Amino acid sequence: MTEITTSVQEKVAYLILQGFEKNFRWFGRITKGAQERFEQAQWQATHQAVKERIATYDQSLSDVVAEIYQIIHPHQVDSQFWRHLKLAYVGLLDQHPQYELAETFYNSVIGRIFTHTVVDDALMFLLPSRCFVAGQDRNKVVNSFDTTGTVRNMLEDIFRIYRFHIPFENRERDMQNLDTALRARLSKEQLAAVHTVEILKPIFFRSKAAYLIGRICMPEETLPFVIALLVNDDKTLVVDALLTHRHDLSVIFGFARSYFMADTQYPAEVVAFLQELLPNKKHFELYISLGHYKHGKTVFYRNFLAHLDSSDDQFEAAPGIRGLVMAVFHLPSYGVVFKIIKDEFPESKKITREHVKDCYRLVKMSDRVGRMADTHEYVNFRLPRHRMSQALIDELLEVAASSIELTEDEVIIKHMYIERKMTPLNLYLEQESDPEKIENAINELGLCIKQIARANIFPGDMLHKNFGITRHGRVIFYDYDEICLMKDRVFRELPKSDDPFALDVMSVSPQDVFPEQFEHFIVGKRELKALLKQLHPNLMDPGYWRAIQQKAGTGEIHHFSPYSECKRFNSRWYSEKHHVDPNATQATNNS
Incomplete structure (x- = not known):
C-alpha cells in the first residue's frame, strides 16, 4: 500500500468539494437562465437547457475522478485512507449551504472509483453527517x-417583488382574475383569518x-397559493391560473413531469417548505423535482433502508x-x-440491451409532459x-442471471x-x-398517447398493459x-384491397x-376498442400522425x-362560472 500523508487526504477532500461547487455553479447558471428563456419565449433553448443541466453532473464527476487519479492511485491505498478522507471532507462542510448535495457528490466519487461495490458508512455518506433543522434559513427562501x-x-405587492422584463398582455385583467379567484376560493371568514401569504423566492x-x-x-389551516404564468407568442405575460388545492400542487410536482428550474442556494430549505405544502410527497421526490436527481437517489436509498427496517x-413479482x-x-x-433488463428477448423484440438503455436515457432527457414516468438507474443495488x-x-436468475449476484x-x-408504482x-x-371511471381511463389513454407523440416521442408498443393509472x-406510460423520435417512423395507410393477405406482400x-x-391491439375487449375509437378516432388516422410528425420536425414545442x-x-x-369576459379590462375591486 502507498503511504499517504494527512495533507494528501486534505487535498483530495478539497478537490472533491471544489468539483461539487463547480458543478453547483454550472447547474445554477443554467437554472438562472430560465427566466430570460421564458421571457423571450426561447422554447427550443429551454428544452436544450434541461438536457444540458442533467448532463453536467456526470461531466463534473468524471473531471474530479480523473484529477484524483493524478494525485493518488485509489486502489493502492488502504481503507484507513478513505475513512480519514471522509472525516476531512466532513470538516469542510461545516456551515456549507448545500452540504447535503455535497455529500451525495462525494458518494458519487466513491461510487465511480469503486464501481459501486463499496457500501460502507465509514467510507461514504450512507447516512447524512448531520440532521437538517427546517426553518433556520427560511427567511432566505421565502417572501x-x-x-x-x-x-x-x-x-400588487407580490408583483412588485416578482418582476418579469416583459409587459403583461393585460395587467388589470390578470390582477382582477386573481382577486376574483381568491375571493371565490375563501369564505369571508377565511379571508378575515388570513394572517400571512408566504411565497418561495425562486x-x-x-x-x-x-x-x-x-x-x-x-390560524386553523394552510392552503397552497400558486400563481401560474405563461408567455404569449408576442412575448407578453399572462396570469393563467390561481391554484389553491393540494391536489393541483401535487400534480404540478408529479413524477411524470420534467424537472423544474428554480434558482436557490438553499435547496434543503426549499424542499422543507414544499414538504409542508405536500406532506404526501417524499423528500426524495421533491429534490428530484428541483433537478437534484442524484441527491434524490441518495435520499430515496436512505428512505428505502429505513422502510426495510420498519x-x-x-x-x-409485480402485478400484471x-x-x-x-x-x-x-x-x-x-x-x-424494480425493473431489470432480461438477458434475452424473444424474436419479436429486435432490440439489444444497449438499445433499451438508450431508450431510458432518451426519456430522461425528454420533456415527459406528465405522461412518462421518471426512472432512476442504479448499479450494484443490494437487497x-x-x-x-x-x-x-x-x-x-432464469431471465436475468447476468444482472444478479x-x-x-x-x-x-x-x-x-426504479420507477414509481x-x-x-x-x-x-x-x-x-x-362506467364513468372506465371512460375516463380510456380517454386518458388516448390523451397520453397523443401528448407523448406531440412531445416528439413515438411510444412504440402501445398495448394498454404498458400504461399505468x-x-x-x-x-x-x-x-x-x-x-423512438417521431422522425424515425413512417406512418402509412393500409392497402385498399379485399385480399386479407395484401399487407403480407407489401414492401x-x-x-x-x-x-x-x-384499434385492434391497444386495448383488447370489443367495447373498450369501440370506446377508444369513439373518443380518439384520429389515433387511427395516418394523416393525423404525419401532421404531428411534421410539427415535431419543425422543432415546435x-x-x-x-x-x-x-x-x-x-x-x-x-x-362561465365566474361570469368573466376573459378579454375585457375589468375595474379594480378593492372591497
Whole structure:
C-alpha cells in the first residue's frame, strides 16, 4: 500500500468539494437562465437547457475522478485512507449551504472509483453527517406578504417583488382574475383569518410556464397559493391560473413531469417548505423535482433502508402481465417497482440491451409532459436475501442471471431501474365496474398517447398493459424499450384491397407504422376498442400522425398544462362560472 500523508487526504477532500461547487455553479447558471428563456419565449433553448443541466453532473464527476487519479492511485491505498478522507471532507462542510448535495457528490466519487461495490458508512455518506433543522434559513427562501390591507394590494405587492422584463398582455385583467379567484376560493371568514401569504423566492420554471409557489396561512389551516404564468407568442405575460388545492400542487410536482428550474442556494430549505405544502410527497421526490436527481437517489436509498427496517413483507413479482424485456418486482408495502433488463428477448423484440438503455436515457432527457414516468438507474443495488422468496430469486436468475449476484445475505442487482408504482391499466380496466371511471381511463389513454407523440416521442408498443393509472386517474406510460423520435417512423395507410393477405406482400420496412391497426391491439375487449375509437378516432388516422410528425420536425414545442382546463382564467369553463369576459379590462375591486 502507498503511504499517504494527512495533507494528501486534505487535498483530495478539497478537490472533491471544489468539483461539487463547480458543478453547483454550472447547474445554477443554467437554472438562472430560465427566466430570460421564458421571457423571450426561447422554447427550443429551454428544452436544450434541461438536457444540458442533467448532463453536467456526470461531466463534473468524471473531471474530479480523473484529477484524483493524478494525485493518488485509489486502489493502492488502504481503507484507513478513505475513512480519514471522509472525516476531512466532513470538516469542510461545516456551515456549507448545500452540504447535503455535497455529500451525495462525494458518494458519487466513491461510487465511480469503486464501481459501486463499496457500501460502507465509514467510507461514504450512507447516512447524512448531520440532521437538517427546517426553518433556520427560511427567511432566505421565502417572501412574506402583508394581508392586513385589501387582496388587490397584496397582489400588487407580490408583483412588485416578482418582476418579469416583459409587459403583461393585460395587467388589470390578470390582477382582477386573481382577486376574483381568491375571493371565490375563501369564505369571508377565511379571508378575515388570513394572517400571512408566504411565497418561495425562486420562481419555478418548466417548459412554457412559470409558477410562484407559496401558501395562505390561517390560524386553523394552510392552503397552497400558486400563481401560474405563461408567455404569449408576442412575448407578453399572462396570469393563467390561481391554484389553491393540494391536489393541483401535487400534480404540478408529479413524477411524470420534467424537472423544474428554480434558482436557490438553499435547496434543503426549499424542499422543507414544499414538504409542508405536500406532506404526501417524499423528500426524495421533491429534490428530484428541483433537478437534484442524484441527491434524490441518495435520499430515496436512505428512505428505502429505513422502510426495510420498519417492515417485514417479502419482495415479489409485480402485478400484471410479465414483460418481454424487463423483469419487474416490488415490495408490496413500498411505492416503487424494480425493473431489470432480461438477458434475452424473444424474436419479436429486435432490440439489444444497449438499445433499451438508450431508450431510458432518451426519456430522461425528454420533456415527459406528465405522461412518462421518471426512472432512476442504479448499479450494484443490494437487497436483503431473507426478504426475497426463493421463487422470485429463481425467476430473476432464469431471465436475468447476468444482472444478479448472490451472497449468503444479499441479492446484488448489478443494473436496474426504479420507477414509481402504478396500477397497470389492463388490471385496472379488468377490476373497475364504474362506467364513468372506465371512460375516463380510456380517454386518458388516448390523451397520453397523443401528448407523448406531440412531445416528439413515438411510444412504440402501445398495448394498454404498458400504461399505468395513478390514484388521481391519470394514465402514464412506463414501458420504453420500443420508443423512438417521431422522425424515425413512417406512418402509412393500409392497402385498399379485399385480399386479407395484401399487407403480407407489401414492401414493409421496420420503420413503417400503420395507425389503422391501432384499434385492434391497444386495448383488447370489443367495447373498450369501440370506446377508444369513439373518443380518439384520429389515433387511427395516418394523416393525423404525419401532421404531428411534421410539427415535431419543425422543432415546435407544445405546452401541456398540469392542472385542469377549467382552472385557467382564459378558459370557457372558468369564464362561465365566474361570469368573466376573459378579454375585457375589468375595474379594480378593492372591497
